[in-house]
Structures are given as C-alpha cells and as structure tokens.
Amino acid sequence: MTEPSAELPVLLIVEDDEGLQRQLKWAYDGYRVVAAHNRVEAIEALRLHEPAVVTLDLGLPPDPDGTTEGFACLTEILALKPDAKVIVASGHGARESALKAVALGAYDFYRKPVDIDDLGLIVGRAFQLHELETENRRLADSLDGGATVLGSMISGAPEMLSLARTIERVATADVSVMLLGASGTGKELLARAVHEKSRRAKAGFIAINCAAIPENLLEAELFGYERGAFTGAVKTTPGKIELAQGGTLFLDEIGDVPLPLQVKLLRFLQERVIERVGGRQPIPVDTRIVSATHQDLDAMTADGRFREDLYYRLAEIVVRIPSLKERTGDAVLLARHFVQRFARELGRPVTSLSEDAAAAIDAHGWPGNVRELENRLKRAVIMAEGKQVTAADLDLGARVSEDGPAAINLRAAREAADRRAIRQALTRTENNISGAAKLLGISRPTLYDLLKQYRLMA
Incomplete structure (x- = not known):
C-alpha cells in the first residue's frame, strides 16, 4: 500500500494487477489515492484512511479468475x-456480476478492459454524491427537521414541538395529567417525559395498562393485597x-377501568x-397520576360508563396528542430513523429509503400511527434485497390518507400549504436544499427566502 498525501478526498483502488494499479493511480491526481492488492490490504486501508470512494476488482487473489x-x-x-x-469491475460474467454487486450495495459497475476516461467520470460522480450525502447529514443536524424532543421522541413537526413545550410546562406543576390520543401515538413516552421533567424524577415511574389485566385482578394489581385475602395470596404484596x-403512576387505557373500581380509585385521589x-x-401514598386513553371519555361520561367526578380528578390538565398523519413530515423522518435502527439491530445492509418509498410513506394515512410505521419498517428492512428500502418492500398497496377539512382563511391556508410542502420536501430529500427546491419546482434562492419567511431554518 502507498501513503497518500493529506487534505484531498481519499480514493481506494483494490486491484491485484500491478500495471493497471499504477495506471489507475496516475489517472487520479485530484484525489488521495491508496492502493491495495487483496482483501486483507483493502480492509486495512479502509480502516486507516476511510475512503469516500473505492474501485474494486472482483477478481482478487486467491480467486483471480473468479x-x-x-x-x-x-x-x-x-x-x-x-x-x-x-465501484466494482469484472470481466467474468459481467451482467450477472453487475446485478449481484448492485444488489449487495455497490454504487456502480464497469466492465474490463478498463477505459480510464469512462471510469474517471464514474469516480467523479461517486465523489460528488458522497459529498452531497455528507452535506445532507450536516443539514439534518442543523435544521429542526431532525430534532429529538423531550429527550426520546424524534420529530421535526411543529405540532410536536408545540406539544413538547406544553409537556415541559405541565411537568413542573404537580397536577394530574390526562393524555388523549389514538393508539400508537406515544402516550407512554410522553408520560415518562412528564415524570422525568418533574420534581419526582428521582423516584419511580410505575406504569400499568388497565386494559391488559382481567377485571377481577385489576383491583389487586392497583391496590395490592394482604396475605390470605384470596386463594393464591400467599404473601402480602404492595400494588402499583x-x-x-x-414518584409517578401511569394509568394507561384508563377508560377500561370498570365502574366499581372507579369508585375506589376516586376515593384514593380524594x-x-x-x-x-x-x-x-x-396507607398514605404521595404519587402523581398521569393517565391516558384512546377512548372518548366525554362520550363515556355522558352515557354513564365513566364517572364524571373521576374524570375531573384525573384531567386537571388535558394534553391531546396529534396522530402521525397530523405531524407534518414526521412519517418519513421516523421511517429513516427506523431503517437505521433495524438495520443495525438485525444486521441488515440497508442504509436508506428509496424515493418511491418516501413518497409512499408520505401518502399513507397510518391509522396505527407510530407503532404501525415501526412494524412496517421492521418488516421492510428484513425484506429489502439491496441497500435501500423500496415502496414494494413496504407493501402499503394503494392506501393513501384523506385530505382534512380546508382552512377558511385563504391566506392562512396558502401559508399552511407552503409550510407543509416545504417540510415534506426537506424530509423527502433529507434536508438537501437543492433537491428540495427541485422537488418543489422553485429555485434555491426562492426556497431560502421561504425558509426565512416561515422561520423554518434553525
């Protein structure tokens, strides 16, 4: 291997033919060129120099003819x-090798014998793409489109950023909080955020799903039981x-608590x-209550299925959680996060979403919210055959979300539409300004002006 000069993009050439290796090295005077003769040297050079682009001859020793x-x-x-x-090269079964290489994640393929000029164009484009992707990642860190809110939730949607500010204010007041939202919107994560940002953070966070426990056992789970209280009660056991x-007690799916137990719960709260x-x-207990449900408690109190006095004890502060389809641009943002996470956890070579996958995710209504999106992306990462998750891997079919009601004020509606389109374009292009401008059909300066006008820049 050769030692490269500093301050230039690194190109690694993996080629066992000494003559061709020298020829390729001299052809690229705009890069730091590192050469390797075999797989061991190539991996050593990769670890040492972290090249942006690699040209790889598939016919390496000890299998130079294969x-x-x-x-x-x-x-x-x-x-x-x-x-x-x-960028891989081979003279052996070129078409089959090309298809297999691209499926494994190669950027491009060229057939031997090598044409230096043609290969130079491919290498140049590869460096440009690598530089563009690096800029995208940098912009993703600087724009609010890739933020984490409340320490654990990933979102760039204005709806969630507003919710985060609400949670931070509510957390410091030691009052009961009711979280209302559809299944899969992250109610337990938000309940934990209320706890972690409160003065009770050093004590315990205890969660119980009231819908997951049989009615005849729920009272014992909540209030505990004395030894001998019923068959099987062999020791005294404290309840949740x-x-x-x-600390904080999180009562998930509070709407499923039966009426007789609602009376006992009300007495405790009083x-x-x-x-x-x-x-x-x-037994006196000092704990804060955070509860949550996907049900319509107003309707349940109206028809007598949920006690009104209990509702008001639990709902000193009510926080409504937007569904995923109401969170502008978050579906694609979260999908990219899940791709990276599941690829790492499952040992898959998948690194990104294809453009058609991002479009399909953007169009889907996600009735199961973040939980549905997470499950769908886990399956897609497993099923993906290349480095990208495609729309076919998602298997969403033709289901798309329906448009919500139109705004009455025309100027406000236009501004809302502009903001939504800009955020979706930035999310689809991973915050690449040029790509987003192209997607929107406007110039870069116009997009910058709109970002400033709508305060979408960090």
Whole structure:
C-alpha cells in the first residue's frame, strides 16, 4: 500500500494487477489515492484512511479468475463503511456480476478492459454524491427537521414541538395529567417525559395498562393485597399505587377501568390513602397520576360508563396528542430513523429509503400511527434485497390518507400549504436544499427566502 498525501478526498483502488494499479493511480491526481492488492490490504486501508470512494476488482487473489473473493471484499467494505461508494469491475460474467454487486450495495459497475476516461467520470460522480450525502447529514443536524424532543421522541413537526413545550410546562406543576390520543401515538413516552421533567424524577415511574389485566385482578394489581385475602395470596404484596410512592403512576387505557373500581380509585385521589385488598390498615401514598386513553371519555361520561367526578380528578390538565398523519413530515423522518435502527439491530445492509418509498410513506394515512410505521419498517428492512428500502418492500398497496377539512382563511391556508410542502420536501430529500427546491419546482434562492419567511431554518 502507498501513503497518500493529506487534505484531498481519499480514493481506494483494490486491484491485484500491478500495471493497471499504477495506471489507475496516475489517472487520479485530484484525489488521495491508496492502493491495495487483496482483501486483507483493502480492509486495512479502509480502516486507516476511510475512503469516500473505492474501485474494486472482483477478481482478487486467491480467486483471480473468479469473483468469490471480490464479492466477499465488497460485503466487508460496506459492513464497515456503509456510506462508501464502491465501484466494482469484472470481466467474468459481467451482467450477472453487475446485478449481484448492485444488489449487495455497490454504487456502480464497469466492465474490463478498463477505459480510464469512462471510469474517471464514474469516480467523479461517486465523489460528488458522497459529498452531497455528507452535506445532507450536516443539514439534518442543523435544521429542526431532525430534532429529538423531550429527550426520546424524534420529530421535526411543529405540532410536536408545540406539544413538547406544553409537556415541559405541565411537568413542573404537580397536577394530574390526562393524555388523549389514538393508539400508537406515544402516550407512554410522553408520560415518562412528564415524570422525568418533574420534581419526582428521582423516584419511580410505575406504569400499568388497565386494559391488559382481567377485571377481577385489576383491583389487586392497583391496590395490592394482604396475605390470605384470596386463594393464591400467599404473601402480602404492595400494588402499583403503593410502589409509585414519591414518584409517578401511569394509568394507561384508563377508560377500561370498570365502574366499581372507579369508585375506589376516586376515593384514593380524594384522600391520598389506600387499603390493600383484604386489609384494614390505611396507607398514605404521595404519587402523581398521569393517565391516558384512546377512548372518548366525554362520550363515556355522558352515557354513564365513566364517572364524571373521576374524570375531573384525573384531567386537571388535558394534553391531546396529534396522530402521525397530523405531524407534518414526521412519517418519513421516523421511517429513516427506523431503517437505521433495524438495520443495525438485525444486521441488515440497508442504509436508506428509496424515493418511491418516501413518497409512499408520505401518502399513507397510518391509522396505527407510530407503532404501525415501526412494524412496517421492521418488516421492510428484513425484506429489502439491496441497500435501500423500496415502496414494494413496504407493501402499503394503494392506501393513501384523506385530505382534512380546508382552512377558511385563504391566506392562512396558502401559508399552511407552503409550510407543509416545504417540510415534506426537506424530509423527502433529507434536508438537501437543492433537491428540495427541485422537488418543489422553485429555485434555491426562492426556497431560502421561504425558509426565512416561515422561520423554518434553525
């Protein structure tokens, strides 16, 4: 291997033919050229110099007349540096090798014998694309389109940023909070955020899903029980309320609590004292209650299925959580996060969403919200055959979201439409200004003006 000069983009040439290797090295005076003769040297150079672009001959020793070693090298390079643009070359079954190489994640393919000028154009485009993707990642960090809110939720939607500010204000007030939102919108994550930003953060966060526990067992789970209180009660056991002493108790799906137990829960909220099942000793408990439901509690109180006095005790502050389709641009943003996460967890070579996948995600209504999106992307990462998740991998069919009601004020409607289109374009192009401007059919200066006008720049 040769030592490169500094301050230039690094090109790694993996070629066992000494003459061709020298020829290729001299052809690229605008790059820091590193040469390797075999897979071991190539991986060593990759770790040492982190090249942006690699040219790889598939016919490497000890299999110079085949492609086995070359494909093994390609796989290892992309596993270690997924953003590298690998251009593979072969004279062995060129079409089949090209298809396999691209499926494994290669950027491009050229057939031997090498035409230096043609290869130079491919290498130049690969460096340009790598530089563009690097800029995209930098912009994603600087624009609010890639922010995390409340420490754990990923969002760039103005609806969620507004919600985050609400949660931060509510958390500091020691009052009961009711979270209202559809299934899969992240109610437990928000409940944890209320706890973690409150003065009770150093104590416990205890969660119970009231819909997941049979009615005859729910009282014992909440209030605990004394030894011998019922068959199987072989020891005294504290309940979830008692375990939340000093901290926060999260009652998920509170709408599923049966009416008789609602009475006992109301008594606790009024007196802050409980009695275990089978017990007579009053136990004072200091805990904050955060509850959540996807049900319409107003309708339930109106027809007597939920106690109105309990509702008002639980809902001192009500926070409504927008569905995923109401969170501008978040579906694609979250999808990219899930692709990276599941690719890492499942050991898959997938690195990104294709343009048609992003468009399909943007168009889908996501009735199951973030949970549905997460499950869909996990499946897609498993099913993807190349480095990108495609629309076919998502298997969304023709389902699309319906438009919501139109705004009455025309100027406000136009501004809202502009903001939504800009955020979706930035999300679809991973915050690439040129790409977003092209997608929107406007110039870069016009897009910059709109970003400033609508305060969409960080």
